[in-house]
Amino acid sequence: MQSARSVSVVLAGSGGAGVMTAGNMLLEAAAHAGYYALMTRSSGPQIRGGEAAAMLRIACEPIECMEDEFQVLAAVDWENVQRFNAEIPLGDSSLIVGDPDQGNPPDVFLKSGAARASLPLKKIAKSVPEGRANMVLLGALAALLGLPDDAVARAVERTLGKRPAALAPSLAAVAAGRAAAAGIAVRFPLSPPPATRAPRWLLTGNEAAGYGAIKGGVRFVAAYPITPATELLEWMAPALAQVGGTLVQAEDELASVNMAIGGSYGGVPSLTATSGPGLSLMVEALGLAVAAEIPIVVVDVMRVGPSTGIPTKSEQGDLNIAVHGLHGDAPHLVLAPNSVADCLGTTQWAVQLAEALQTPAIVLSDQFLGQARSVVDRPEDFPGGCSRVTAGAGTPGYKRYAVTESGVSPMAIPGSAGLAYTADGLEHAERGTPSSQASDHFAQLDKRRRKLTAHDYGARWADVEGEPAADCAIVTFGSCTGPVREGLALAAPDGVKARLISLRLLAPLPALQLLAALEGVQRVLVIEQNQSAQLYKYLRAECDLPGRATSLHRPGALQFSPGEIRRHLLEWSRA
């Protein structure tokens, strides 16, 4: 049987069936076996105990997105599992594994033409003392994929380490599942993993962003829970305490952002995290941070909007509010990580830039990046530390908002003698005293813009890849980058060649660097996941894109898949 360099598997079942636990173990087992892997999850609308699906992709190369089809759909039972139909595309070479005692798989899955295999999961589980059907399924899937015993055992041991009584029955159930799978003729063996293995990490984008914030120097966080940003804050709560920082739970997002501004005014790099509805509440305070020149980072883990939208699904619909949502002329930073691992580096960079430029930074992550659990190469180390320019105690004639060449003025930190000033959202003169003079307004507006536009952002403004000599280019950002990169590779055998520019710095838009990267290009395709082509319109407004610039955009809930991108690229290349 031919082996594959990438295999995708779904574990599904009703609430309490333990498919998430089994999915996490399979993910970790793949990692122990030397593979890269990615897991997303979906669950019913119930707060607790609803049907759930763990969707995994395991591969020999690093992966940033799911595939177009799943090879295996395996369910402990089928109650309401058809709900996930749109998220679980199957093909006629796929396999549906089910327990015959739990009825037939839903028609929506059968009509794919997938093969079927029966495993009496519950009966097998009953044959093992304290055995559970989800562990039987784990063993069966490990056998179908050819994952070695020791990798699975290590994953089970790591997960159940705190509950040794559950360990032996679980391992026995896994072994029983593996034995039972011997009767299944269809297999999906993975090709051998890469021989050399650099250190790998298993983490979500939310966790990566939390760690990036700490590496960037954040030591104060104000938190208000919101899906899908909550885990970022929950990860930071104990971690921040361990590095001597503090997290306080706020009463709402108005409070959390203002608390963070208060903490940063006190000299402590500060952050909050939220999603669309929370960001909407925060924009007034972000304007204050712009005017009073107080650094702060807001991680917006975007979800489907508008309003409450679909809290558990991803969309890149907050670009407009992030870039344009503040009233007045309020230049600030907007950055976007383009992979699970990059949530670390980009959040760290956002903290450093906010500190250096004394302005708010919005990090546009999204539900996919934030909640996808991924096996990645240990991310590259970027230099740590903060670089807020502070004023020395007793500086004679100190002016907090002095108009400097760079636009950055040394900030007095409370506790420093002789520098007392009032940080103010009112327009002010250089000393910080309120002013309604046009001349002060011009000078302060100008310095606040200049400090952002004059800054040297270096090479990290984007990831520029693909064929450097190609006369076509794709511009994208965030979680679209993974499927676009893979879709471009899939289209290459059909002659599609293009440069790929994944923007990490969205505001201020590095127009000069972008135009240089597009030098000589005849056609530009802007790809993003929202209904109104927000990035496309923003780029068209900010710079004169060369050649014929078109847009590929559609709203969220479902991520772009590599095959979907490939189909569009083929059309684009012929048009």
Place this chain on the structure above:
Amino acid sequence: MNEVACNAAPAPAMRGPNDYKSDVKPVWCPGCGDFGVVNALAKAMAKMALEPKDVAVVSGIGCSSRIPAYMASYGFHGVHGRALAAGTGLKVARPDLTVIVTGGDGDGYSIGGNHFLHACRRNVDMTYIVMDNRVYGMTKGQPSPTTEPDWDSKLSPDGTGLREFQPLVIALTSGANFIARGFTGDPNGLAEIIEQAVRHPGFSFVEVLSPCVTFRPEQKEWKKIVKADALKPTADMTRAARRLLRDTGFELGVLYAGERPPYAPRGPRALRTPSELEARFAL
């Protein structure tokens, strides 16, 4: 704006109240009650010999919220209604500072009402001074939560018909650790109350009757109505609550001085370097 006061930097014991004021001229109307709060605050700071560099006065928006710029300490003049949130973040991040949050009745009880409730129950060690004149003055005369229901105005002809907000009741039931009422016509009494409030651990709330001579000229009569030292401090919440049942709104003094420990971060705090956190991700 504060260089003059700060650069003069007399020794702490030598500082007088004027050393705690900046050289910025207030925008307030002549006769505004808020001048009395500047004086009382400066007096209290001098009495406590606070270092201006270690004090931050935080506010939102409104006439009274202009006060940070008039003090020689650090100031923060933020957005409308969020002063307590900014003050909370500052104090939690910088526990070494003395944080005094200031503002008016509209800022604190209307747009910022939710933060008032939660600041009381969170009990962070800071002081909240509300200059209550029962009117929005900066926007030229609209009813606030503490305005009498029948007060006629352009925005609410014949009055709002709404019951007044009860700041002391809300503070007590929400968990403020120190609750008092002062009057700007009695700057010495007010200074004493502010000093006690700042010294008391936890969240201290001082409601200050501060007349608006422009839009509520009838408030000039308050000096005849207030009753000095009518409220006596107790740590017994039940006694304080009973006292409030017969409150007219013009009794001055300390109502409640509780013994609840102030907010402190909880949970394990074993110190690590950031890179030690990477063990959580390593396979």
